[in-house]
Amino acid sequence: MKKERQFSRHWSILGLGILTLSMVQARIIHVSPDGAATGDGSAGAPLASVQSALDRAQAGDVVLLAPGVYTEIVTTARGGSPEAPLVIDGQGKAVLWSLTLAHPYVHVQNLTLSGMTNRYRALLYFERGAHYCVASNNVIDPAFTRDVYAVSWRGPATKPFGADAASYNLLISNVIRRSIGNPMVTVMGDGNVIYGNRLLDGAVVDFFRLFGRSNIIAANLCSNNFPLPGVNNHPDFIQTFGNNGHGSMGHVIDGNWVIGVWSGQLTQLSSDRLSDVIRDWTFRNNVFIDIALQASCTIPEVKYFNNLFLRCNTTNGGHALNFGSRGYDISNAPPGSLVAGLEYVVRTNGSGDGTGYIVYEGRPYRAGERFVANAEREYVAVGDAVVWLRLYDSAHGALVFNNVFIDCGDARTNVGWYGFATNLVNVAADYNFVAKSGFKPVRIDPQMRSVGDPRGWDWVSMYWWEPHGINGGDPGFVDLAAWRFELMPESPLVGAGTNLSKWFQTDALGRRRAGVWDIGPYAAVTTTRPVPPSGLRIVK
Template sequence: MQSPVRLLYWTILFLIANSVCGFLSSGFAQGGFTYYVAPTGSDSNPGTSAAPWRTIQKAANTLNGGDTVIVNAGTYNERVQVLTPGSAGKLLNFQAQGSVVMQGFNIQTDYVRVNGFEITNTPGSSPTDRTNGSGVYISGNHNEISDNYIHHSTAAGIFLTSSASNTTISGNRVAYAVECGLYINGNSNLIASNDISHTRSVNGIDASGVRFFGSANTVRKNYIHDLKVSDSPGESPYPNAFLTWGPATNYIFERNLIDKDSSQHHGFEIDAPIQPVGDIIIRNNVFISRGTGYNPDVIAGSGGTVTNVTIANNTMAAVNGPAEKAVWLYPNIKGAIVKNNALYDHGISSVPYIQVDSGASGVDIGFNSVSKSDNQAPKGSAYPGDLWMVNPLFVNLAAWDFHLQSGSPLVNKGTTLSQVTNDYDEVPRPQGSGYDIGAFEYFASLAPPSITSFTPITGLVGTSVTISGTNFSGVTAVQFNGVSATFTVNSATAIQATVPAGATTGPITVTTPGGTIGSTAFTILPPSITSFTPTSGPVGTSVTISGMNFTGATAVRFNGVTASVTVNSATAIQATVPAGATTGPISVTTPGGTAASGTVFTINPPSITGFTPSTGPVGTGVTISGSNFTGATAVRFNGVSAAFTVDSATAIEAAVPPGALTGPISVTTSGGTATSASPFVVASPPAGQTYYVAPTGSDSNAGTSAAPWRTIQKAANTLNGGDTVIVNAG
């Protein structure tokens, strides 16, 4: 049975994944085109759902800002290079549909989103060939990598270069990568809700969950587990959940779950041979140590100066018997706060629960709790404010539920820290008269939330809704009819939420640690079509559709055939008449429903005004002139289908097909069939020449019976239609 902590982690991850997928499923929210890729497609196709491309690279070469490519289920033996940038609000979207297996992305541009792919068997040549070997390699800004399954890569699972910034890495599962699951560099990136396990060492590169460098990055709600020496046969890795050797500054690590295998010693290793390293906050994390003996959760200061490290309100539990120190501060530490941490079974009679080496300076330690299953106190004595040798009264230690019971001595016994404002569950601190010790703040009453009202009661995707009620502290999710929304908790009685893409009419729900409550239905306003212009045209015509409540439109169809569209506003859509469309109504679909036009859009029929030449044998190229040829599906010579190319809306190139007889030419489009007024005369082929080849001939001869050629190849290079070559014995 899974523990409450693990269940909570997966619940949060599921909600974030649903929110991301829901946003992505609204293919037109950014106002771009939607294209398709399938294993049965061809890159010479237009990239529609009916005629998809074959490769994801074709999509990467074609997409512009705001466009989406839906990649259908299948295996794609390609690694995709993305060089074209999107822009703010108009990302390039790569969306997997079903199980899509491929060899990764190399993103060297900005505003790109990658969602839902299985990435494996990357083509890198070594662990340091991250450009080709990482599942996703990012060298740009404002990118989003979410909900992918990356495994057995030949380098780091996801690699951010020093030029990566403002990028979000969320909801990914990374397993059996080489070197590390995530390699963070650059600045102002968010790493959230990823699952990282089973990193391997190859060629002595070692194995970590996350390696971190750069500045101002936030690492939140990730699950690091099963980092095992046994996954690297023939190697001797020293697995760390988090490792840096600098430079690394202004980092926040919060609400992560670090489950250390018995063969993994370190949670955090903060080394500093490359400066600067400092201003690192480690707060509200849960560390589980399965090993005994040497098993610290944080070591800092090896190899160079580390400044201003805060280790606060973490829960650090050794679950298989007493282990040594939980924190080790080396002599190079210049400024460290270690407070409000709940330590269980760390420290033994010969080793303190926190080891501070001589030379470390600016160290402020206290208000930690120390608990031992064997009742043997660690070496040393309590720091100011410490709770020494107490039973923490966790809800269920065996099930990893480190929430505090009502009588826990850790309640209200911490000190106020400006660096910590909430807990692992995002419950605001303090809930009582003071901060609680450990990652979880105790609720005096886990009263369920209630919703008393919300305003407005109707709206579109993107509408800001104020939800009123009670007991909103620690809200973990807000959903509109099951679709997760972004939200801000303004107070214990008010939430501001945004109607998410994909939401449909239904109740609003609010979830807190005290439970989930639903409301009456919030109504997503249905769309309506008031007019469109022009009212007729051939395939490819741009049509402006006017109406209401178009925000979040998911489909526009011409008599049932899906069109590419741009949603200009809540009242205007620009659509292109798709190939295959026939005369009929236009429909617009949004999360609020589907609206159909009251009048039909007429697909203009084709017409033939002439053709040239007017006569010729089979194989003759014929230029057909007329109008409304776009999307032509057939050209026939007196009923016999011909090969053809649509040059434009007014010109088609066709070849007289075998079997054709004298008669009219016809052109068929979705608008109808046009027939020429005059017939095309199929002429008999001209009489051909006869040539000769003989073993005694010469290719410089004329090829006559008296002066034959020497080789049959000469004949093949010379003959025209109707010609014959006689090859003499030899």
């Protein structure tokens, strides 16, 4: 409920700026490729430079760009206010190289950002302090230029979080396309909403990299993330990590369609030992189709609710979702410093031939071997061996409910849904639908152990079991071939889910779920599937 309130508050604040724009007496500053530096910005004497117009613009002004190409890299000189945002309008026909929003309450709309070739710069950049801005109906197109970012944020001055990072911004109804080797959208800050955009045709990209707190990625179409030889990147639909020191928590990924990540993962969520500030993501009401690899998760409290997975992880042939642990060698642990109950790993320091080893409690351990310390704090190092403390990030608290898994993994019937490492705690998965080719059932764990069972669950054979799940059979979509995933009234998925209203209340179309929930992102339609009439004859 907290995230729902944040979402509503954010929209009401942004909506206030949009609605009151017409109430403010705006000055229009005209810019044209045919303008002059000596112009006054009037319709009859336009300026030639977008930057000159921004330098003059005050709260409530509209910088109106005439059709043409502006080969400028510009930055706002000041912002607007809640009652009088500063507006930059490209009228659907202006092209600008790059725009940095460095102030609050700026609206940029109907503009194409493209043409810049400066390496490691973004076409649309949110500088610190650029709060409550709106970017709508723009085309953001790096045109496959290497090392040019489409949309990016500057991180906060303090880590892991900071109030100066651009927050409470709205990106809506933009087309973001043709990135290569870089994230299409990198988000920092808090309470930003990325809604209803189309992210198209990325070459080995992350569609999103997400940091900050309580950001919402909703109702976007992400399509065609394709491989390209010679481009060194790890493509994903969405990624976060902690090795930059930034936190990432409390996000909602809702109602997106992700189609065709042809050589990458659905997610890569890792915390790099920052699991206290990288945690608590919710994926709900999304549709994932043709994602080559799995969703990898080693951060805590990740939830998958009412999503649909079709042909995911067919390249590796395993599960669509994987929850586990990731180890990190933290620091050298000299003799006498071992702590009981912690894990250590033997490494070599490079000063010898790599054959060194240690002896701990009478047993030798060579490079790469791990051990858990007991009460004994001492060990004996031989040759170039050293001991490092190893800590883990783990996907504790993961929940998977009300999802649909169809034809994921390879042809085997013991893969294609989710895998949970058995060291995880406070995890659960139930009320999901699974099926393989032709809606065939998958292999069932003969001991009927579901994820979270105190006895443990099947991690080796990877057989499936859920007390309330549905194994195989026609799910009863309106039209699977046409990707019409609404449920017909007679679908076995209708009323077969569990009520998740403590987290959210709507389906992918915003329709309120109540009482007994359906499985999948779309609630049932109210009409039955048409049945062809019988007994007809041709009359000539």
